[in-house]
Amino acid sequence: MSIQTKMTDSSTTTPINSADSAKQTDNCAAQIMGLLKQDILNGYFKPGEKLRMNRLKERYNVGISPLREALSQLLIEQLVIVENQRGFTVHPISKTEMIDIYQTRAHIEQLCIELAIERGNDDWEAGIIAAAHSMRKFHPKLEQEPQEWERRHQAFHTAIASGCESPTLLHVRRSLYEKASRYRNLWLQDNMQQRTVFDDNQKEHDALIDALIEKDTVNAKAIIKAHLLGPSRLLWQSTSFD
Amino acid sequence: MSIQTKMTDSSTTTPINSADSAKQTDNCAAQIMGLLKQDILNGYFKPGEKLRMNRLKERYNVGISPLREALSQLLIEQLVIVENQRGFTVHPISKTEMIDIYQTRAHIEQLCIELAIERGNDDWEAGIIAAAHSMRKFHPKLEQEPQEWERRHQAFHTAIASGCESPTLLHVRRSLYEKASRYRNLWLQDNMQQRTVFDDNQKEHDALIDALIEKDTVNAKAIIKAHLLGPSRLLWQSTSFD
DNA sequence: TAAGACAATAATGTCGACATTTTTATATTT
DNA sequence: AAATATAAAAATGTCGACATTATTGTCTTA
Structure with a gap:
């Protein structure tokens, strides 16, 4: 059901990958990173909104590990912020x-x-x-x-x-x-x-x-x-x- | 033995955390990120060198998950590069x-x-x-x-x-x-x-x-x-x- | 009724394990 | 002997499980 384990099965990957430029050479985390970035930039996830892992898991159909990786990459670009033991949050706007x-x-x-x-x-x-x-x-x-x-x-x-x-x-x-x-x-x-x-x-x-x-x-x-x-x-x- | 599970035990954490500015409020991945950055900037890890997970695990005494998170953060700063299924590499210099x-x-x-x-x-x-x-x-x-x-x-x-x-x-x-x-x-x-x-x-x-x-x-x-x-x-x- | 303490719930952060892929070493053939 | 094919080894990438921590709801008490 996940992206990376059924890479040969196109039926499950297309609804996610068809969204935008997700190179097939990238690993799962990189693809999620792109999707997540889009969702933040487009305003699907509102500024200051808490990004609960369960919700992200359901939305992107992946486990926690690639999600944390993707969020870590967005961290440096200052699109999300993180507090220890309080998870990730969309960077607030001002x-x-x-x-x-x-x-x-x-x-x-x-x-x-x-x-x-x-x-x-x-x-x-x-x-x-x-x-x-x-x-x-x-x-x-x-x-x-x-x-x-x-x-x-x-x-x-x-x-x-x-x-x-x-x-x-x-x-x-x-x-x-x-x-x-x-x-x-x-x-x-x-x-x-x-x-x-x-x-x-x-x-x-x-x-x-x-x-x-x-x-x-x-x-x-x-x-x-x-x-x-x-x-x-x-x-x-x-x-x-x- | 790891950092995060024995946060109360100072004997094991000090040899790692004493190296540099590692805020106690940050999670394990953020601390590793700082250490890893230092090691790359200082030249401990040579340009173009392959970063094998087992070696990193031994050096920093943490599991794979925080290591991948830390490396993902350095990815955006272009200090490391990643290829699918071929792991992380120190960004080469030219x-x-x-x-x-x-x-x-x-x-x-x-x-x-x-x-x-x-x-x-x-x-x-x-x-x-x-x-x-x-x-x-x-x-x-x-x-x-x-x-x-x-x-x-x-x-x-x-x-x-x-x-x-x-x-x-x-x-x-x-x-x-x-x-x-x-x-x-x-x-x-x-x-x-x-x-x-x-x-x-x-x-x-x-x-x-x-x-x-x-x-x-x-x-x-x-x-x-x-x-x-x-x-x-x-x-x-x-x-x-x- | 409001404030605070306590328990129940939910969420986070990390590790170990497993499937897949790459790399290395060995054997076979021309 | 060199090159290819095959097998063994190691490394990667992901998931589920567990301990720790934060949050919410409830109950007691002034």
């Missing part, structure tokens, strides 16, 4: 932390862009154009499949940042993106209908591409900062939490 | 990765300083002066207790960076410092006798403090970059690995 994460993210993104303009070659520019095209084509279907649009949006910005050609810096960037996405998901549920916000987004994207091609570092950094921090300001002002 | 880590670290440190100069108050300046004094007083005993000097050196730079008042950014900074310390420890074993390097260090520290007090961001950023990347250049040129 307005101060959110502001800190978003501002740090803006600084890191600026750094990526600065280095990318220095080091980026033609392939880098081509990758940006391609990602922008992919995102622009999907713009009409924004309301229908928002998460696919978000995927392409992320791919666009990743194509830009990857020009820095620093795996270490990109690792930091990814970690911050994931932390921020918790707050973003909470926000998107309320503000998805605001189409105008996304139209402004599109204009900023075009301006950003122009600045990148022209290697205008100062302008590009200003645009990306506004692009990241602009929408989050709405969230800061809301007094829904903290 | 010259390209080292260069990337050090350069990223320099950028992050510059960012911390830039923000610290903006946001830092009198307490921040006082903390720097105090840490510098503590380090300077220990300078004569550098050869006798190099690791205590290193601790004070780190405390000095942390006092500076903490002025940015961004837990998220400081978390990133700490993570990069730990990754870099693997390479630094390998280097220190060979170059500890070079006293002149540390004397240059001292001059740079004084210049850095001056720039910080005068809120000379440009100068401070240049100094910290040279301070971080200067010594590492020696390591880059050595062809001892990769």
Whole structure:
């Protein structure tokens, strides 16, 4: 019935593995880690919620050992916290932390862009154009499949940042993106209908591409900062939490 | 005989817990995580070395479960890697990765300083002066207790960076410092006798403090970059690995 | 009625055991 | 003798079980 013992039986694994990118080469704990991360980032497990082992066992159909491993990995990314003999808890959210994460993210993104303009070659520019095209084509279907649009949006910005050609810096960037996405998901549920916000987004994207091609570092950094921090300001002002 | 079942028996726990900062409030896995990290950073476990469970069990006197948990935590920090059904391995080192880590670290440190100069108050300046004094007083005993000097050196730079008042950014900074310390420890074993390097260090520290007090961001950023990347250049040129 | 002590319940953290897989050693064949 | 196939050995990854600890509910008492 569990994942790892019946690896040949596809009927039991598919309902779990079909959810997202779970490489078959990874062991059970790594797969659970991905699923658990998704559930936390998407808000299935609420901030501050206690993660009881029995419930997790039932949800993912695995034993305690891989669960503890998966939770341990999320521990370092500060998505869960642990207290001795009191189990695991979803990391609580706070307005101060959110502001800190978003501002740090803006600084890191600026750094990526600065280095990318220095080091980026033609392939880098081509990758940006391609990602922008992919995102622009999907713009009409924004309301229908928002998460696919978000995927392409992320791919666009990743194509830009990857020009820095620093795996270490990109690792930091990814970690911050994931932390921020918790707050973003909470926000998107309320503000998805605001189409105008996304139209402004599109204009900023075009301006950003122009600045990148022209290697205008100062302008590009200003645009990306506004692009990241602009929408989050709405969230800061809301007094829904903290 | 194990740690957690005989928590009242101090005779068996002290030889393990006395090694370093292992809070009694943490569970067994967290303590093992700290010890394991130390052993990897200090080079007890060599890069690329296979971490056999039986050996780890004997070394730390615990079962498999807490070991897997501890290793899972180090997995995210990229200190160990794991392959399905082939166990854990110490993350290998490479010259390209080292260069990337050090350069990223320099950028992050510059960012911390830039923000610290903006946001830092009198307490921040006082903390720097105090840490510098503590380090300077220990300078004569550098050869006798190099690791205590290193601790004070780190405390000095942390006092500076903490002025940015961004837990998220400081978390990133700490993570990069730990990754870099693997390479630094390998280097220190060979170059500890070079006293002149540390004397240059001292001059740079004084210049850095001056720039910080005068809120000379440009100068401070240049100094910290040279301070971080200067010594590492020696390591880059050595062809001892990769 | 409210506060505190005590018992019952539930949950956590670790170990040992078992099935599966990888690695090593041996034997066989050309 | 070298290469492949086979068998033995070791190591990994997961689960169930047990001791310890926290939490909840109940009962007593002021």
